[in-house]
Amino acid sequence: MLDLEDDVVSIAEALVNVESVSHHEKPLADAVECALRRHDHLTVSRFGNTVVARTSAGRGRRVVVAGHLDTVPLNANLPARNDGELLHGLGSCDMKGGVAVALRIAGSCADALSDLTFIFYECEEVESTANGLAKLAEVRPELLRADLAILMEPSNGQVEAGCQGALDFDIKLTGRRAHSARSWQGINAVETAAPVLAKLNSFRARTPVVDGLTYHEGLNAVAIHGGIARNVIPDECHISVNFRFAPDRSEHDAIDFVHNYFEGHDIVIVDSAPAAPPGLTGTARSFVEAVGKPAQPKLGWTDVARFAQLGVPALNFGPGDPLLAHTRDEHVPIAQLRMCENTMREWLTT
């Protein structure tokens, strides 16, 4: 039984021990919903395996605190193990540590100076069409409205602001088949990949400064496939490319850039997600000041971009090292769990 009166470490440990691999969040969503419903200052609603809990105390501003309930698949890293300094186990870092902080605050925020909306959502780790926050934004966008959204993604207890956009596309190279014993009768599509890969390799990453934070772009081949048989000159080769772009480009700009950069090539856009600017003004700035450490740029895509698209300033702030996310030995420092809880509580009540 999940109890929001418990210590944040106990809550985090309990969350880790309820398996919730993407698409299998129901038991955890049930436990979270049940725990939230025991607190009268919260209005709880449920959408699939996404749980929303809101206060309505008529404060002058509203803050969203959001975290996803799902994890990547098990990797011999359950149950949780607390060694006194670190809490180990699947999801401890990404992001049940952050969810534990949010639940602790939810259970005890009746006296907060902001109204609060807590969103615990499903399917962040898989295709974006399944993402619980995306679904909520579609059917009940008003529930995401706020002066600031804090995403409890692991960020070492610092503010990581905005995020880079991500564009996935394929480059298709075409040649002409021939028997490899008479290769001069064909056109080798795999070998025509050479200048394309060289162009990718020589990409000079921009590092633009946006709202005082420096982002770092990346344009990378993430896969290549071609070939029919050992004795056939291949007539097709596919290069998959991932473009991480800074928040000073829109998705449209990013797609334009890619078409220009690979002019004359056959490009198929596979997936695209917008960047989010840091937007560290107003409520966001006051939160950064409360954390007391300079904000960092988020390198990697997070759901802050979804809030940014709705015009809601959003930032990442949670316990745990983002580099440990999805690794077998992920863990979260216990001191960071407590520090994040204290920082948020202090900011919300003073």
Add this chain to the structure above:
Amino acid sequence: MLDLEDDVVSIAEALVNVESVSHHEKPLADAVECALRRHDHLTVSRFGNTVVARTSAGRGRRVVVAGHLDTVPLNANLPARNDGELLHGLGSCDMKGGVAVALRIAGSCADALSDLTFIFYECEEVESTANGLAKLAEVRPELLRADLAILMEPSNGQVEAGCQGALDFDIKLTGRRAHSARSWQGINAVETAAPVLAKLNSFRARTPVVDGLTYHEGLNAVAIHGGIARNVIPDECHISVNFRFAPDRSEHDAIDFVHNYFEGHDIVIVDSAPAAPPGLTGTARSFVEAVGKPAQPKLGWTDVARFAQLGVPALNFGPGDPLLAHTRDEHVPIAQLRMCENTMREWLTT
């Protein structure tokens, strides 16, 4: 019922109509064995689905006539169809046309001026460990000994002499994984393929003249594979390369060349088959003169290399266009069937 007294076109048609995809040659081998056993001038033996028929008339020289019984898989190209000019159907070109010529000669060669060894063998179209001729060379090499071996591979009724060697190898490129949002922390193995592919693409093919025939080498990427996920910088990339080398190189020379050409790279030899020099002297020269057309170099590997390794001069001579081999609409010109039969008969009896 296969009858070697029939016209060569009827025999070819009958052969095409007995399905014999590699590893399923038994019905055809049975029919061939049975037909050969009805001729007293032949001593017939069987090894798996390989049939050998020999004369022993004490002539001063011996000639091997060999052909494989198997075909590539069906491709909506059975039964055979004779349109008056062309015999269509699976294996008509590669190489049941040539096998029909060999069977006609076998049935009527009692008066030949050479002793003859006919070898009809299994599994030429698949991995070389299954090849019936290779197995025979291993257990009964004396059955392959001769002054000349004629392989009835399709060669448009011309002599195609010798063959190029073939060397298959993989180049493994290694990098370091990283999240694609922080690509500068990794080393992209797919992108390091660029200079290797460029080097393959810029290979200047040698065209050495061996015994008066011009060969044409080829060094080609035939496949490439790399990549883990859209958000991971790949740490491995594999390029598969096929090297066709002229008969002035040994397999050892070819392997040395490749190691030097790709010095510093991780190379794994996957398969290797030697080249065969044309060796158009003595009995071979007299055969070329009987055909009355200049010999051509064989571009592509055939089992002549196996005879060459045993010190038996070997050449390719058969009806059908080698470019049609393995195509759905393969066929053999009826005039070429008759021409090949007449040429061989005349050479053997005068």
